[in-house]
Amino acid sequence: MFGKVLIANRGEIALRVHRACKELGIQTVAVHSTADANAMHVRLADESVCIGPPAAKDSYLNIASIIAAAEITGADAIHPGYGFLSENARFAEIVAAHDLTFIGPSAEHIRVMGDKITAKETIGKAGIPLVPGSDGAVRTVDEGRKIAKEIGYPVLVKAASGGGGRGMKLARTEDDIESAILNAQSEAKAAFGDDSVYLEKYLELPRHIEIQIAADSHGNVIHLGERDCSLQRRHQKVLEEALSPVLTDEQRAEIGEITRSAIEKLGYLGVGTVEYLYENGKFYFIEMNTRLQVEHPITEQVTDLDLVREQISIAAGNKLTLRQEDVKFNGHAIECRINAEDPRTFAPSPGRITDFHAPGGPGVRFDSAVYDGYMIPPHYDSMIGKLIVYGDSRELCLARLRRALSETVLTGVKSTIPLFEELLDNPEFQRGEYNIHWLENWLAEDDA
Template identity: 65%
Template structure:
């Protein structure tokens, strides 16, 4: 087992990783920019290293600085968390080239799943259903026109190296194709340095269902059920729940088993999430995330498993701690992403937290690095807390969630708590009757003018 782990991240996920390490008797090294010197995980870690100024390119994305921090502190492993360099194959290679363990999959698997075209081809070969579309990238507009006509409008243009909704456009007919595809290419080049695009069938009213998987890198794999991540704004998840209110037990078991079999087939190592669009009883693979997800706590709540602990164990060479037959599911869980944003305009609201009182009680978990007097910096993602609530049933869970949101007090900055309060009172959400487009279609009604 590792003796010291460097946490190559910040915010609530860095604190989450630190807590798992401490419970395993592993020392931690926190890295931080000058803007995060007073962050909670920096205060609690055994050691801390400043790796640069606030700009992420000069700190959290600065590979030489991270490697230097690991070497000078004698860390024997690096946990990348999510975001930043967590799905950067080159970073994984460099870490392991310095005889430091990378707590995640191999660079080859990160690279494979980071290319959405290659990932779709691989999953199709492994027996996973994929969204109908073209097999590879498009060389010119004529090829794009032929492909779109073959697939059938509306089509979705997506960047092969994309994520977070960037480099993605819905094209309803041929008259829009050239303009929107050009826009998507430009977005992709700006965001990812790669303008390779592909087209797939646009599904008008799907749900976003993802399956949590774990592999030991030796051909063994399990799934830990699914999460419903359909409540999204601009392709960014707002609230997640597990299990999905849309699936029956047969569908749940079938897609979980297919996902686990697929990653076992490629000898995948560590945690991963296989994401699907689900519509009319059918699943369609869209991508695989080769890291821990923001919403992993809802899976932990219904399985009572520590996913970070399992990541660390597998990365150290240990086998999976349980077999599929030993995985059990209990109750229902919901996660609300609390952002430092105005809940009507969604503009970031950095600033000093003047009051902080998180909710508590049975079945309640808050993952956050906030404290009274903490200054939320303006340089990073606006996620500041995750409220995770568990109940024996979905109704009990939602009742508990409503109570927790009423208790949750964060003063000095605007947050998205009012949006979540509106969600838990909405009849359609309470009934579980929503798709990936539902939140944007109902946002004005939920938050007002």
């Protein structure tokens, strides 16, 4: 096992990694910007190093400063968390070149899965079902028009290097295709430095289902069931559930084994998530995230497996602690992403938290790095914390979520807590009857 791990991240995920390291007897190094000098992960880590000013490009994305911090503190490994450099293949290569262990997959797998076109080709060959679409990048409008006609409208134009909805445009008819391609290329170039786009058939009312996997260096691969991430706004997840309220045990086992087998064929190492659209009983691959997911805690709750500890252990060369036949799913879990945002407009609300009390009681977990007097900086994402609730059934889980939201004390900034309280009163949500467009439609109706 590692002696010392540098955590190349901030906020609740940095604290989450720190806790896993301490339970494994590993010393931790926190890196931080000047804006995060008083952050909780900095306070609790065994050592800390300031790596730059507030702007992420000068601190948490500053590879040279992070490597220097690892070297001067004598770290053995670097954990990237999620976001920032977690899916940067060049960073993984540089970490390895400095005789440090990157706690994540190989740079090659990061690179392959980071390009949506290459990922689609690779994962399709491994046996995973794909959304009908172009075989590769679409370079011209005429080429796009021809492919769109073949697969049938509506179609999505998507950035090859995209994520979070950027570089994604919908063309419902042939009249829309030219502007969709040109706008997607322009947006992709500005956001990712790569204007490559591809086409996919647009599914009207799908759910977003993702399968958690873990693979060690001894040839063992397991899947840990699914998470339903269909409650989204502008392609950003808002609430997630495990297991999905719409899948049967047979469907779960089938897509889980398809995913596990494909990952095994790829020779993947570490934890990862394969994401699908699900409609009319069929699954279609979207992308693979080669990192820990924000919503990993709900999988931990229903499998009783610490994914972060497992991730660190795998990187140290150990075998998985479970075989597939040992994986059992129990109960139901829900995660709410509580952000410092206006609950109606979703405008960011940075500022000082004047009073904070986390909820507790049976089946309640709150992953956060905030505290009384903590200043939420304007430089990063607006997440305050993740409220995770667990129950033997979805009904009990919803009841505990309602209780936990009512117990949460948070003043000084606006938060999305009222949004979740209102959501819990919606009969369709209570029945689990929603898709990836449902939340935005519900919000639009509520504002009308």
